[in-house]
Amino acid sequence: MSTTRCWARRTGCSWSRRAEPRSRWSSGVPELPEAETIARGLNRILPGRVVSAVTVLREDVVSGTPSRFAAAVAGKRFGATGRRGKNVVLALEDPSRATVGRAVDRVVVNLGMTGRLVPGSGAGPASASTHPAVLFRLRDGGSLTYDDVRRFGLLTHVPGAEWRRWSRRLGPEPLARSFTGARLRGILARSRSPVRSLLLDQRRIAGVGNIYAVEALWFARIHPRTPANAIGDRAGARLHRSLRRVLRRAVEAGGTTLRNYRAPDGNEGRFRRALHAYGREGLPCFRCRAPIGRIVFGGRSAYLCPRCQPEPRGRGAAP
Structure with a gap:
């Protein structure tokens, strides 16, 4: 077994890594680091390529009617690929018009639990696509396939004039410079919800899901309730500090693959090996060696160290 130093400052811990069976993990939902990894990967290969046709193979994964979605996207040129919260955002430009100063349309891709965007070299669904749901045929002979096993994802065409209104539905980006400690404390002060529930609320903070909320709370020594x-x-x-550091490290590692998530190049995310609390029920805490516990509230499991993250008594504040 190899021994790895804890990357977080001031935790004072080291531990032995060991392989853990995949059956320990739920499928997980792509969060900010996974969406960011996908967006960066697609941004290397999509901009400038024109969509010649769109085929909706599964009607339940597009917002509105399939015919309207296909008509809105076909003939457009991909611009920069970005991210908003947990969503991958594909910019669409009109090839016949200058885009400088113009509001561009977008396809917002909510990946659900098992959604993937898979580039291909032929006109049909990409060879790595096992459950194709939407096929974007490209003028240069390539393709982009939205693949989704469980079909909980959703592709939405957002006209340029409506983008700001759509984006305002989501809270601030936790990795933005404007997301300061004071801003987070203001968000916390306005809610009596359990802090884990607040972190998962996309209207309060965009992009954080259960994996990274659990990890940030472990590093901050705060009980999820x-x-x-x-x-x-x-x-x-x-x-x-913990939330931003965890998210940055996860982006650097290409996200967290528990079961389904893959980057556009097919690689798995490597952050699973760096998880300190999530999915580690019964294993020793890397700080104090007490067994990691699991509680369920809000319909989701939260993992924590009962010694390092004591449950608050009454209205007692976390110091």
Whole structure:
């Protein structure tokens, strides 16, 4: 067994890595790091390529009617690929018009639980696509396939004039410079919800899901059920640092593959090996060696160290 140093500052921990069976993990939902990895991968290969035709193979994965979706996208040229929250955003430009200063349309891809965007070299679905749902045929002979086993994802065409209104539905981006510690503490102060629930609320903070909420709370030593408005300034500052650091590290690692997630090049995310709490029920805490526990609330499991993250008593604040 190889021994790896803990990357987080001031945790004072080291541990032995060992392979853990995949059966320990739920399928997981793509979150900010996974969407960012996909967007970066597609941004290397899509911009400038023109969509010649769109075939909707599964009607339930597009917003609106398949014919309207296909008509809105066909003939457009892919611009920069980006991300908003957990969504991959494909910019669409009109090849016959200059785009400088113009509002461009977008296809917003919510990946659901098992959605993937798979580039291909032929006119049909990509060879790596096992459950093709939407096929974008490209003028240069290639393709882009939206593949989704469970079909919980959704592709939405957003006209350029409506983009800002659509984007305002989501909270601030936690990796943006404007997402300061003071801004997070303001968000916390306005809610009595358990802090894990607040972190998962996309209207409050965009892009954070269960994996990275659990990890950030472990590093910040905050119990997931702590009322958000009971978190003090010091704990709020720890949570701000931990959340941004966890998300940055996960992006650097290409995200977290539990079962289904893959980057556009087919590679798995490597952050699963760096998880400190999520999915580690019964294994020793890397800080204090107490067994990691699991609680269920809000319909989802939360993992925590009962010693490092004590449950708040009454209205007691996390210091």
